[in-house]
Amino acid sequence: MSTGTTPDQATWTQRYGDALMNTFGAPKRVLVRGEGAVLWDADGGRYLDLLAGIAVNALGHAHPAVxxxxxxxxxxxxxxxxxxxxxxxxxxxxxxxxxxxxxxxxxxxxxxxxxxxxxxxxxxxxxxxxxxxxxxxxxxxxxxxxxxxxxxxxxxxxxxxxxxxxxxxxxxxxxxxxxxxxxxxxxxxxxxxxxxxxxxxxxxxxxxxxxxxxxxxxxxxxxxxxxxxxxxxxxxxxxxxxxxxxxxxxxxxxxxxxxxxxxxxxxxxxxxxxxxxxxxxxxxxxxxxxxxxxxxxxxxxxxxxxxxxxxVEGLLPHVRELGRTWREDLAAAHPAITEVRGEGLLLAVRLSSPVAAALAAELMDRGFVVNPVAPDAVRLAPPLLLTHEQAASFTAELPAAVDACTGAP
The missing domain is CATH 3.40.640.10 (Type I PLP-dependent aspartate aminotransferase-like (Major domain))
Structure with a gap:
């Protein structure tokens, strides 16, 4: 939790609801800082950003060139x-x-x-x-x-x-x-x-x-x-x-x-x-x-x-290679994953049941930002500079998160 006089997430969320139109629903988190493919919230929580502002932050956060x-x-x-x-x-x-x-x-x-x-x-x-x-x-x-x-x-x-x-x-x-x-x-x-x-x-x-x-x-x-x-x-x-x-x-x-x-x-x-x-x-x-x-x-x-x-010009080979290997790894990560579709670093992990929203929430609690793009699919559109190691950390965490949402023992 935050300390001193710095507002915490609950305070910011309340102020958000009092000041902004409800066009997006309640915010999932109050984010305050980013570096590369990593984000931090107002309470100090750390997340691997696998959405990049919906395919926007091609170079992640605070890239020195930008x-x-x-x-x-x-x-x-x-x-x-x-x-x-x-x-x-x-x-x-x-x-x-x-x-x-x-x-x-x-x-x-x-x-x-x-x-x-x-x-x-x-x-x-x-x-x-x-x-x-x-x-x-x-x-x-x-x-x-x-x-x-x-x-x-x-x-x-x-x-x-x-x-x-x-x-x-x-x-x-x-x-x-x-x-x-x-x-x-x-x-x-x-x-x-x-x-x-x-x-x-x-x-x-x-x-x-x-x-x-x-x-x-x-x-x-x-x-x-x-x-x-x-x-x-x-x-x-x-x-x-x-x-x-x-x-x-x-x-x-x-x-x-x-x-x-x-x-x-x-x-x-x-x-x-x-x-x-x-x-x-x-x-x-x-x-x-x-x-x-x-x-x-x-x-x-x-x-x-x-x-x-x-x-980005220098990242294109990396995007192709990581997209290929990550897609293969994700497809084999859990029996409930029926398909991984997309190109490069624009992917969707499709599930055998409509649990995408619950899975996205579970993954956020575990420190990963994804998007339930369909009832049975979550979207991955991370910064193009995402490393193989960062991608692998998500793949390793995914089976437990899927089990938590599907009721698997």
Whole structure:
């Protein structure tokens, strides 16, 4: 417990309930400090962070490269608005164009910088409407999709509980069965403005699209004149061991989309989002005055993103290797684990019964932060610098935690 006059967790939680809207429910813990992949709460409890702010803290907490970049930039130039530009903003856009596709983005590609994934998807939604006009009123997404909670992004999100309180939404988006190529072939036609998909559905339980799906989606959208929009907010920026999940041969297989949205790990914990429109007509998707943002491209955010990219580049082989070995170890950790799915360090441990919420709570009591992403699955999206030893400590603790939740002797 805390001592002296420093408030403890119970006090902070009460003050939270008295001051903040109840949009997230009661906080699980009151966190006060982090270093690398480790967190501490207000009572001194220590946790291995296997969620990273939901795939945000790519470099963990207080990484010296990000700290230095943000500190130097905020002491030099903090904010200027988009009446102006800064070298940091330009460099970040150039860097994203260089890495969004192997070998770089096609000629004519352009970047819009935002402050979050939802904001990036909102901009992409407007691009889709601008492209489709009245001649292409239909927009396609997938069952299980999550693209955000603002009105345009929410229109692309499948879960009824998120959508229904705010209906009617801006467009009648049609949701296709996840991974069903035949359904996709029936749906795509000359009246479709875009197909919007996540290469790996994060909030639906970490579900990668089946091999061949994105390839066929690219063929169909090119034939019909529709845009292919890939939401890489959670799966991009090295999370899967490649810069983008669609770069993985068995996921994207060389697919070049029309639009890619990014955020989460892009800023290493600093709020940054981006939309990359690819190809010679990218500049026509949004013209002057058709969209804007106050904080997008902020020089501090851009500096944080550039520093994060520099470090993540050297971590990609580690992410691939740790993701492979950890997935194998987790799959063998307990008979109640029926599947470990995902790519790189975006994984879900699936259980034989719907005990994910209880398991997440039990693991937190044991010093591990995970997320019950589905009734029968917990999500692991740790900092990309998680060590093999740290991953092994979780694997070793997992069987006892599962037993505690399933009533095993």
């Amino acid at each position: 700290v230095a970049a943000v500190s130097e930039q905020v002491a030099t130039l903090g904010h200027v608005s988009n009446f102006f530009t800064t070298p940091q903003q330009v460099r970040l856009a150039e860097r994203l164009l260089a890495l969004v596709e192997p070998g770089g983005a096609p000629a004519g590609s352009r970047v819009f910088l935002a402050s979050s994934g939802t904001e990036a998807n909102e901009a992409a939604f407007k691009m889709v409407r601008r492209h489709g006009g009245r001649q292409r009123p239909r927009i396609l997404a997938l069952e299980g999709a999550f693209h955000g909670r603002t009105m345009g992004a929410l229109a692309l999100t499948h879960k009824a509980a998120y959508r229904e309180p705010f209906a009617p939404l801006p467009a009648e988006v049609e949701f296709l069965p996840f991974g069903d190529v035949a359904a996709l072939e029936r749906a795509v036609g000359p009246d479709v403005a875009a197909l919007v998909v996540e290469p790996v559905q994060g909030e639906a339980g970490v579900r990668p699209l089946p091999p061949g799906y994105l390839g066929r989606a690219r063929e169909l959208t090119q034939e019909s004149g529709a845009l292919l929009v890939l939401d890489e907010v959670q799966s991009g920026m090295g999370r899967t061991g490649a810069w983008m999940a669609h770069h993985l041969e068995h996921v994207g297989g060389g697919v070049v989309p029309d639009v890619v949205t990014l955020a989460k790990g892009l800023g290493g914990g600093f709020p940054v989002g981006a939309v990359v429109a690819l190809g010679e007509h990218a500049g026509a998707l949004l013209g002057p005055g058709e969209h804007g943002t106050t904080f997008g491209g902020n020089p501090v955010a851009a500096a944080a993103a550039l520093a994060t990219i520099d470090v």
